[in-house]
Amino acid sequence: MIKNEQFWQHWRAGEFEKALNCSLGQKPKKKGALLRGISETNAITGISAGEFLYDYLMIDPTVVKGIDFARAEDLSHLFHLSKFSNTIDTTVATGDMAQLQGYVAEQMIAQQLIAVGHDVSFPETSNQPGWDLLVDGQPFQVKCGQDKQIVETHLEKYPDTPVIVNEELGAYYTDNPLVMTSSVSREQVLVDTQKTLQHAEELLDFQIPWIAAGVSTYTNAKRMRKDGITLKTVTRNVVTDTVSRTALAATGKLALGAVGSVLLPGAGAIIFPVVGAYVGVAQGGNLARLIKRQFARSEEKTFCLSLHALIDKMQHMLAVKEGIKNDKWQLLVGMLPNPTQSPLDKEHERRLKLLSNVKMELTSIKKTVDENPLHAFERIVQVLGKVGIHAFTLRKELSEVEQAMVAYGKKI
Template sequence: ALELVELIETVFIPHYQGHAKNYAWLEQCILFKLKHQASMNISELVSRYLSKIEKSEHLQISREILKILFEREPSNAVIKAQAIVYKRSQIYTSAIEKFEYYFEHCSYQETLYFDYLECLIMRKNVIYNQEKGEFGDLQYAVYLLCSIDDAKDRALQGNLLNRAITALLPEDVIATRPEDTNFLADMGRGLNSFSKGVGTFFGGRDSQIPYSEGIIASAPKLLKNKKIVECLNQNQKAQKELEKILSDQGLKVGVGLTASAYSLGLIWDYAHIDPSVLDALSFASKGNPENLNTLQDISANTLDSAGAVTRLTGYVAEQQVALNLQQQGHTVEFPDSANQAGYDLIVDGTPMQVKCSMDADYVLSHFDKYSDIPVIVNSELAEQLGNHPMVLVDTTLSYEAVQETTGVGLEQVSDFADVGDMLPIPLLTIGLAAYRNYGDFNSGKVDGEQYLKNVGKETAAIAGGAMTGSMLLGALAGLATGGVGVIVASGIGAYMGGVAGSTGANSMNREALCNQRDIVVKLLIEFAAWFNENLLVHRTNVLFKQLQSFETHMLNNADRIITFSTLLIYQHEAYMRAYHLNQWILHKLQKGNEMEKVQAGWVAIDESSNFISVDLQPKINEINRQLEIYRELAKPDSAQPNRTHQLKPA
């Protein structure tokens, strides 16, 4: 039999390589000799055949060969081959064990390490290793992938990270990613655009404003902050670890709050206002007044000083506005200096001042020195200043509540003997809740214990981002209203009322209609370029910096992988959405035809509601105005003499 095996190896396999590969002649010969040959040089066999066994398509027999080799003469080379074959066999647990053993005894090899990480991603165990913690395979893979600083194959690293994050994200978040457009539909749009281009070349003119649901659906969509907070608060495993973090630190939470009141949504929102929240779940930002890093400091240093209380009320107002803006999905940054002249916040790249006052003239005096910097004011000034073009009204910011918060809230905090070791969080969350519930306590409707419970519930609701709807009123809140609002929501057909420009208009005013169409098209393309350069690029850059911060904190907290990796995957998704939208618009504007460029305009208008800018609403208004002229021209009776003077494009 051994002579026949030798004949197969030396004669048949070289002459019948196809059959040999298909029917595992070499593998069967090796296995037979391992089982029946009395003496065999294992080292020579490994040196000669191990790489072929690794690559063999006959995985079961390969595993059997490697098992015998490992039992006879274990070596790192055999262990590596076992790991590779187990991975190819989709036996991921065995592959992971072999990889980990190999890494403990051999130098780092990037290709093998990425194979190992792919096994973790494919296995998807809820708990990677009970002895090491409650985190799962996917969270561990995210942690390890982010730990690689100098990967040679960064494309593969990014691909694996995206796969791990996609597997961790909820299905309803994945569902909001861009749609894959149908190939035939894409080809049809291309032919239609080509035919119109040919018509224009031969002297024809197009009167229809380009609108393609398919192209628009293919555009990346920004991830809404409200959705992120909702998903974070529903993540029970991460919430459980967060509560354990607070309990393990032995920190008490203020004003009757328990660790469970601190939702992951709370940490998410505050971390975007100030990353130092992630350091110790505290709120000591560069904009904080000195020596006011804890509520104990605040109560000790400000209650007896009218000037300090005034300064602190301004600070409380700024923090509440920052939180409200963050909850609405805007990027909020504080200036480097706490005493920055002219503005308190940078919102979506635009410097803004916060004024919490009952004096409208005091607010308006700001424009005497800083006419180009918008102001965000409290709700009490909505009637007086709501129509001012440079004023935004935060409907949740109350002058009365802020004043009472600073006084009553601090008095309540100062009454607790153990305030010194309680966990500090932003004053506004505790203070507003304490103020709103203090009336019932003071009047005797509820006792002290129930009062603290009520404060805790309300604080958790506020901190968790439970508010819904828009909280900003004013001309700067860039909402896609009017004609563009109808179009981005329901399509151009809904706006036109079923009247197509090329068929509805009479031949007498067709030239005017084509001219007006060109005006609208030009405005849409210009808006896409302006939106991308002035708003989206800044949002993308800020999200990337925040992603780096989240990654750093995750890597510095290996014992808290669940909490920090959960925060990181949503930050990564938010950043990638913004980055891909930026690249999508750029590609359409630089490489696309006119139709595709206009679709970039519609997409930019749709996403513009997520931003605040001094220049945003005027641009939207101008597009709306020109659209209305176009719609009037497209009506069948628009060429009547008594209406012609109204329809001349501006």
């Protein structure tokens, strides 16, 4: 259940807009009254009920079918866990329990993806072959375990479907662009599954920690979208501590690890090469680079073309995301009672406005590519931190940018 009593007071009174503006949880009145620690509590109180319900319902709009969403009792039924807990032996890590752990891993990963702006959907049936999540329209399989054979088996059977794995498995696939590493650990999944089934009465008790973890993990991503942290600033810090290209190449991946996880979480094999190429070019002085550009016109033209192609693909993906949101919203709005539609519609319009603003920003950037491609790339990467476009959907274009930038860097 949503733990903010003020939310329920407004909801029961029919003051839906006021209710949805409330935070998801209440700050503890006493210093020691924390269930899972200060950071998680702050994350929960930093999310509005409207943001949470919009994201929750947009994953699967059909969850409201057959209930009176405006009634507090029916709303709380959305989060009930009894259909799982009544039939599962939490002491056995096989059979139903293993199935539920897979469900938990999928939900935790989905919430973390949502936290950075991705549009996530689950298949209509639980036994959908080959994939477990749609992320920005791209199918992904989710694997959580300790034996990498479960990943190998999937890649053999479905070589074109990428996989999102837990932290432990991710260590085996740092250079594989088909495998994305989440920040979810297998131990966390096992412990949270058992604790929740033993003590939690409602699904929301189960999911708030996942959402909080996603928000906490990607605080920097949200700050980037809000405050405009730039790749140039981060790179300047890296270059300041580096004395040569050789040293930079050796330390760049580690130094930019945080940047990669903020911009395109879990996709290091896709993002690190292009960011590394940028660092190699950006460490030179502006005046020296301006002079050397005269001798790199062919390479610069190829670099510019690759940036135009990347922007075009990003524009396409924004249109895909807009379509996903509108299709889900149309399905959802037909099942919501009229009094609750308007407040949630405002949240929906806010999300669409963000996409629209990013489209305009990309259009503006595209006009500057031929004049200053390196600066244009800096701005493109900043946009990637503002809106969730999964790196896998841009892998071809990012690879072409990386190759073109490396060739360009050798000349300047």
